[in-house]
Amino acid sequence: MFNRVSIDDIFTRLSLNTAGNKIFEDPNLMTWAVFVTKVEKKNPEDIILAKLNSQYAPESLASMIEAAKKVSSTERFASVLQAQQRQVWFSTGESGDDIFKLLKLDETGTKLFESPQVTTWASYVDEFNKNAPNKKVSMLTLLARRYEEEDLVKMIEAAKKVPSTEDIAVKLQAELKASVGGGKSPENFFKMLKLDDTGEELFKSPAFPTWVSYVDHFNRKNSGEASSIFARLTKIYGEVKLAEMIETAIKTSTAETIAKRLQEQQNLRWLSKQKSPDDVFKLLKLDKLNSAVLSDVKLSAWLSYVKDFNLANPRKEESLLKTLTHQYKEVGAAKIIQQGKELSETKKLAEDLQVAQFTRWFRKGVSDDNIHKLLNVKTLDDPNMAIVDEYIKFYTEMMKTF
Known part of the structure; x- marks a missing residue:
């Protein structure tokens, strides 16, 4: 009891009880922590965490610890506290869903991954599954209970673009692929993500990269049903419209990589069908445009094909002037x-x-x-x-x- 009183007394004397959410920025916190370590030889982390828990709401403390982990001077201390926090939760039988609510992540809606507490929650789910393999529940399963799959896919894609949540998002995306791989064709998954409602704005949809990744996964697992992304999209949009969409997307930095990959598949398809530049010119309806042909976005698709055609057929070299x-x-x-x-x-x-x-x-x-x-x-x-x-x-x- 004497130690407890002394520890609380020193905490107050150092004005840590009024430090608010900037307590980890206060050098007196480390002074107090060192004091606790000297007084409590066995489990000083328990005492430190218990005191902080008495001062702050769980979601606030979790957020502060996450922030402290990003500062070199407090990184090690914060990591130890977070590990202790996970251990306490596990010892009291808290599930991943319990901690989700405790950290008030159930109040974040689709902005879940913008909350700093989500990293704390994810680390606890990993810890729980590691220590209780017979009760193992994936993060995706826990989130799927709360979100529509379409919303979850968009949230994961957005989270991949933020360094602090990228690792979590990549893991969730892998779990998502594995979970839907048991029955959905790429075409059905396309509809499930409501990509069929995007029209010509397909490449702007945050769910599109997820679908592309899923098709790659599906093709590897189902070689007998494998079909390129370009072939699948051609069935939906037709060659002319898809070519136009690809060229527009190439000019957009967010979709450039996928669009260029599709352009390569497009050119390979035409080459495999032994289409001449004249054939493709007509296919893209560039022969109907007259003076507008040079400004038509599909001309870029044709020029890309001519480049590949000439490399494959050096004795049949074609040019825009020759075709015009x-x-x-x-x-x-x-x-x-x-x-x-x-x-x-x-x-x-x-x-x-x-x-x-x-x-x-x-x-x-x-x-x-x-x-x-x-x-x-x-x-x-x-x-x-x-x-x-x-x-x-x-x-x-x-x-x-x-």
Whole structure:
């Protein structure tokens, strides 16, 4: 009793009873802890934790200990206290669900992973399962009792992006894959996550990476039913719309990695079907756009394919100029290129194309005298006169080199 009175008295004399939630920032706490260690040789951690428990609500103390673990000067002390905290809870028969409520995590809603107490809870669930394997209950099972699967998936994805909760989220995601792997096809899982309601905003959904990860897991476990992510999405969106969505997503940092992976699968699929660049140009309906072709997002998909096609078929090398000329004829391609120079987003591409086109004409012997005939220009007010003027300038500069 004397020791107890002395310990409490020193705690008060050091003004620790008025330190509030900044007690771990107060150097007097360590002074008091050292004193307790000298007085209570056997279990000083019990005394320290009991005193702090008498001063603070469980959720507040858990949060303060978590914060103290992130500070080098208090990290070791806080870790010891947290371990003792877990031991006390386990010795009194507290379940993972009990501690969830004790820490008031049941009041956080979908903001669960924003609470610092969630790390304390997760560490206790691990400790409980380790010490009571016959009563083992996964974190996912405990959370599944409280959240709809769709909400939980989104919460886990968001938690993966925060360093303090990343490890917990990765573990939960692995448990989620294992739990749904027993019966749901990727298509059913897609619907369960309500990704079929996202429309063209699929890549923006926080649940999409989870689905991608699940498909990979499903394919490894079910080789007979394996199918690429691209193939599965093609069935849902069709090749044209999916290509457009992929190219848009590539420009978004949050979805770039997955989108590029899908683009690779897309190109491999077309290559395996021996599709020529002309075939893909038509497949993407780029042959119907006329002047809008250079600004269409699907052109990026086509250019990506041409790059892979040329690597696989060096003797059949294709180019955008060659395809534009084939699809829109010489004059049509020239008009598209000229109009593309008027838009800021296509200006550089159009200028490069025009140089390539003019170079080809020059090598074919088109001069400043017969360019009018090539472009069928008969009057000065002809819209193609601008192309004639541009070519004459180019031709004049080229002739200076001879």
